[in-house]
Amino acid sequence: MELNKKIELAAQWIANADHLVAFTGAGISTHSGLPDFRGPDGVWTRRDKGLPPPKMKVPWDQVKPNKGHFALYVLFKIGKLKYLISQNVDGLHAKSGIPFEKLSELHGNQYFMRCLGCGKKFRFEEVGWDKQIWGNGYRTSQIRRGQPKCPKCDGRLISSIVNFGDPLPEDELYKAYEHSQKADIFFVIGSSLVVSPAANMPGIAKKNGAKLVILNLGKTPYDNNADLRFFQDINKVLLPIVTKVKQKIK
Numbered sequence: 001m002e003l004n005k006k007i008e009l010a011a012q013w014i015a016n017a018d019h020l021v022a023f024t025g026a027g028i029s030t031h032s033g034l035p036d037f038r039g040p041d042g043v044w045t046r047r048d049k050g051l052p053p054p055k056m057k058v059p060w061d062q063v064k065p066n067k068g069h070f071a072l073y074v075l076f077k078i079g080k081l082k083y084l085i086s087q088n089v090d091g092l093h094a095k096s097g098i099p100f101e102k103l104s105e106l107h108g109n110q111y112f113m114r115c116l117g118c119g120k121k122f123r124f125e126e127v128g129w130d131k132q133i134w135g136n137g138y139r140t141s142q143i144r145r146g147q148p149k150c151p152k153c154d155g156r157l158i159s160s161i162v163n164f165g166d167p168l169p170e171d172e173l174y175k176a177y178e179h180s181q182k183a184d185i186f187f188v189i190g191s192s193l194v195v196s197p198a199a200n201m202p203g204i205a206k207k208n209g210a211k212l213v214i215l216n217l218g219k220t221p222y223d224n225n226a227d228l229r230f231f232q233d234i235n236k237v238l239l240p241i242v243t244k245v246k247q248k249i250k
Contacts, residue, residue, distance in 0.1 A: 003230075007237060010213055010228055011244035013185050014080055021183040022072055023201055024086045024093070027190020027216055028234055031066035033058035034090060065096035068189070068234045071242040073097045080245060083179035087191060087198050089161050104172040104179075106198045108161035113137055117155020119171060127157060139166050168197065180204040187213045190234055193220040 001009075014020055026034065073096045075081035084103050086093055091109045094100060100121075112121045113129060116139075127148045129137060134147040137159040150157055162168055176198075180186065186205035193199040193216075202222050206212050214220060215230040215237050223229055230237045 015248035017185040025191025069096035104176040112160040115150035115155040118153040183210040
C-alpha cells in the first residue's frame with residue numbers, strides 16, 4: 001500500500017477510535033536533538049560498534065518538545081488520545097501539555113523524584129534537593145546525612161529515573177496495562193519495542209482486539225503483527241495523520 005493511502009487509513013481509524021493509546025520511545029525525541037538508542041547513530045548501535053555515545057545536539061536545559069510531541073498533544077486536546085505510555089525520561093510529553101494523569105512515564109522523568117513510601121512525585125527543586133550535595137538520588141545511591149525527605153510522609157526520596165535492575169513504578173505500570181487492554185487503536189511511535197515489560201504493551205493491546213499501528217524507522221519484534229507499519233521519519237507520517245484526523249472529526 002502506498003504511503004498516502006496508509007496515512008489516510010490510519011487517520012480514519014484514529015478518527016473512529018473510542019480509546020486511542022499512544023506508546024512512544026526515544027525516536028520521537030530525535031527532532032528535539034536527543035539521540036535514540038537503536039537508530040543508525042543510536043546509543044546502543046554505536047556501543048556495539050565500539051564507538052562512544054553520540055553527542056547531544058543541544059544542551060539538556062535547552063531541549064524542547066518538537067512537532068511530534070505537539071501532534072500527540074493535539075490528538076489529546078481534540079479528545080482522541082485517551083492515554084500515552086512513554087519509555088522516555090526527557091519529560092517532553094509533559095512539557096508539550098499532556099497532563100500527568102493521562103501519561104505513564106515507565107522509565108521515569110529526569111526532572112522528578114518520587115517517594116519510596118507514598119509514591120508521590122516532586123521536582124528536585126521543590127524538595128530542595130541539590131545534586132551537587134546529595135548526588136542524583138538513584139535507588140542504589142548511598143543515603144547521605146541531611147538529604148531531603150518526602151514532605152508528605154517523611155519517606156525516602158529517589159530519582160524517578162528507572163535504571164537497569166530497578167522496578168518500574170507500580171502505579172504507572174498498572175495504568176499502562178489497563179489502558180493497553182482498553183485500547184481499540186494502539187499507536188507505537190519511535191520505539192524498537194525490545195525493552196520489557198514496557199514492550200509487552202502492544203501484545204496486550206493486540207490480544208484484546210486493538211488495531212496495532214507502528215511508526216518506527218527500524219524493525220521491531222511486532223512488525224508481523226502490525227495492522228499498519230510505517231518505516232518513515234515520524235514527522236512525515238504523524239503530522240499528516242493528525243491533520244487528517246482533525247478534518248475528519250469537524
